[in-house]
Amino acid sequence: MNLHRDLPDKMPGNFFTREELSDLLANSRLNRGENKILVEALKESEHRFHQMVQHLPAALYTCDAKGIITFYNDAAVALWGKAPEIGKEQWCGSWRIYKTDGSPLPLEECPMAITLKQGRAESGHEIIIERPDGVRLNILPYPQPIFDAAGKVVGAVNMLMDITPHRRDEQALRESEERFRNIADTAPVLIWCSDADGIRTFFNKGWLEFTGRAMQEELENGWMKGMHPDDTAQYMQNINEATHSGREFKLEYRLKNNEGSYHWITDHGVPRFDSNHAFTGFIGSCFDNHEQKLVKENLEKHVHDRTQELKMANLDLARSNNELEQFAYVASHDLQEPLRKIQSFANRILEKEGSELSETTTGYFNRMNSAASRMQQLIQDLLSYSRITASSEKEFQSADINILLEEAKAVLKNLIDESNTVIEGADLDSAFVVPFQLQQVLQNLISNSIKYQRTGIAPYIKIASEKVSGKGLQNLYSDKDYLHLTVTDNGIGFEQQYADRIFDLFQRLHGKSEYPGIGMGLAICKKIIQNHNGLIKAVSEPGKGSAFHIYLPLEGGMENS
Numbered sequence: 006m007n008l009h010r011d012l013p014d015k016m017p018g019n020f021f022t023r024e025e026l027s028d029l030l031a032n033s034r035l036n037r038g039e040n041k042i043l044v045e046a047l048k049e050s051e052h053r054f055h056q057m058v059q060h061l062p063a064a065l066y067t068c069d070a071k072g073i074i075t076f077y078n079d080a081a082v083a084l085w086g087k088a089p090e091i092g093k094e095q096w097c098g099s100w101r102i103y104k105t106d107g108s109p110l111p112l113e114e115c116p117m118a119i120t121l122k123q124g125r126a127e128s129g130h131e132i133i134i135e136r137p138d139g140v141r142l143n144i145l146p147y148p149q150p151i152f153d154a155a156g157k158v159v160g161a162v163n164m165l166m167d168i169t170p171h172r173r174d175e176q177a178l179r180e181s182e183e184r185f186r187n188i189a190d191t192a193p194v195l196i197w198c199s200d201a202d203g204i205r206t207f208f209n210k211g212w213l214e215f216t217g218r219a220m221q222e223e224l225e226n227g228w229m230k231g232m233h234p235d236d237t238a239q240y241m242q243n244i245n246e247a248t249h250s251g252r253e254f255k256l257e258y259r260l261k262n263n264e265g266s267y268h269w270i271t272d273h274g275v276p277r278f279d280s281n282h283a284f285t286g287f288i289g290s291c292f293d294n295h296e297q298k299l300v301k302e303n304l305e306k307h308v309h310d311r312t313q314e315l316k317m318a319n320l321d322l323a324r325s326n327n328e329l330e331q332f333a334y335v336a337s338h339d340l341q342e343p344l345r346k347i348q349s350f351a352n353r354i355l356e357k358e359g360s361e362l363s364e365t366t367t368g369y370f371n372r373m374n375s376a377a378s379r380m381q382q383l384i385q386d387l388l389s390y391s392r393i394t395a396s397s398e399k400e401f402q403s404a405d406i407n408i409l410l411e412e413a414k415a416v417l418k419n420l421i422d423e424s425n426t427v428i429e430g431a432d433l434d435s436a437f438v439v440p441f442q443l444q445q446v447l448q449n450l451i452s453n454s455i456k457y458q459r460t461g462i463a464p465y466i467k468i469a470s471e472k473v474s475g476k477g478l479q480n481l482y483s484d485k486d487y488l489h490l491t492v493t494d495n496g497i498g499f500e501q502q503y504a505d506r507i508f509d510l511f512q513r514l515h516g517k518s519e520y521p522g523i524g525m526g527l528a529i530c531k532k533i534i535q536n537h538n539g540l541i542k543a544v545s546e547p548g549k550g551s552a553f554h555i556y557l558p559l560e561g562g563m564e565n566s
């Protein structure tokens with residue numbers, strides 16, 4: 006049996022009716038048994054075909070040569086919004102058809118009409134159909150002609166693709182881009198966009214006004230003609246790195262403005278990613294920071310110049326300080342010799358001829374001697390003051406303050422014993438110091454406490470130490486730890502308002518006749534403590550004693566001072 010030979014051509018989409026099938030079988034040259042098998046096979050095949058086409062997700066229908074609908078599937082009804090009447094309605098009867106620009110599409114120009122008329126497939130011609138409920142859909146029809154055995158067009162099959170969601174997405178994207186352009190054009194900054202290769206695809210109005218160039222001139226790499234040639238290499242390096250890594254970047258470069266002069270701008274590029282997190286390019290915003298940059302550069306130059314000047318001034322100061330110290334050292338040293346001679350000759354005269362001298366002359370000699378020893382003290386003090394910052398005297402080491410205190414006490418032994426002074430101070434911490442300088446400080450403070458004692462009250466001096474943080478302490482580094490050393494006495498004290506002044510050279514609060522001295526002891530203490538990057542201050546009240554507070558950094562690094 007040959008079905009193709011035995012079966013006549015059948016209209017597309019028209020399934021065999023019982024009558025047609027009876028006719029067909031009656032005219033066939035098959036016997037009864039063969040006919041029965043054929044009928045069953047045909048029925049089964051038609052059922053499968055019908056099922057398949059009916060439930061296809063794509064809208065499908067067929068029509069005859071006049072365009073009358075002969076078959077449609079469920080998806081076609083869903084798309085049309087109405088089921089047409091088979092054998093009566095034309096493919097174009099149930100809806101209105103428009104071109105994509107919204108103008109009506111004449112029926113003879115519809116893709117289906119062309120296919121039926123010209124007997125060729127049509128594809129890619131988008132149309133808009135309006136359903137009975139007024140909804141418009143964007144459709145891509147794919148009509149294919151159906152020919153009979155003689156090659157005559159007997160109808161067509163058409164598949165309709167609903168691309169409305171796609172067109173809506175495109176429209177939404179266009180609107181969103183339009184909105185972005187509107188915002189970008191009104192923003193008071195220069196905005197640009199680039200693709201994933203760093204090629205610029207958009208510049209806002211602000212940019213075009215700044216450069217005075219047209220969009221077409223700036224697009225792709227055209228804008229780079231406006232960049233200062235000296236900044237190009239650095240820009241390229243940075244943009245390549247940023248494009249490669251898809252990371253944001255911030256750059257400064259000079260861009261030629263519409264008057265032809267270069268302006269510094271700061272360019273901030275932020276990466277963009279699509280819904281799959283793939284890098285799609287940058288959106289950049291720039292602002293003209295020319296003025297700030299110039300001010301900053303001027304300021305930096307100014308600071309640099311001032312720093313240089315200060316450095317020079319410091320060098321001059323250090324040189325003149327050095328010369329002064331040299332002078333003070335040499336002068337003090339050389340002055341001691343004649344002074345010793347004055348003292349020794351005066352003593353010899355008093356020893357040998359003392360009995361023959363008048364009382365007044367002896368008095369003069371005694372006053373001469375005491376003036377000479379005051380001068381000697383002054384010279385010694387000047388000498389130690391001038392030596393404090395000399396590098397040869399700055400050997401810092403960790404020293405036990407208990408030992409330094411004992412050495413100071415040993416030097417002052419006679420004074421301590423004669424005045425019945427009690428000194429309390431034990432378990433003192435170690436510190437990183439120039440040992441003999443700190444001993445000098447202790448010596449000066451103790452001798453002052455004894456000197457400025459209250460009448461009838463034996464001096465009592467307490468020395469204590471504790472480790473503290475510089476946090477919250479004025480004039481100290483908040484991130485450093487310090488050794489806080491206190492020397493407290495029960496002497497005459499002084500008004501707190503003079504607490505700073507007493508550390509200046511030759512400043513005294515008490516008369517020379519009452520309390521001998523030249524006003525250098527505390528100045529020496531201050532200079533030594535400063536030499537240690539530390540701090541010394543006094544707290545006192547008349548009649549209630551004084552306390553001297555010393556702060557010494559616990560860690561090294563004093564060598565830089």
Ligand code: ADP
Nearest residue numbers: 453457498507513514515522523524525526527
């Ligand atoms: P001098 O003791 O030689 O006068 P200083 O520099 O040691 O010089 O002291 C400066 C001044 O500070 C002293 O003249 C005195 O008035 C005051 N002074 C120093 N130490 C004490 C103290 N422990 N008690 C009271 N006054 C003091």
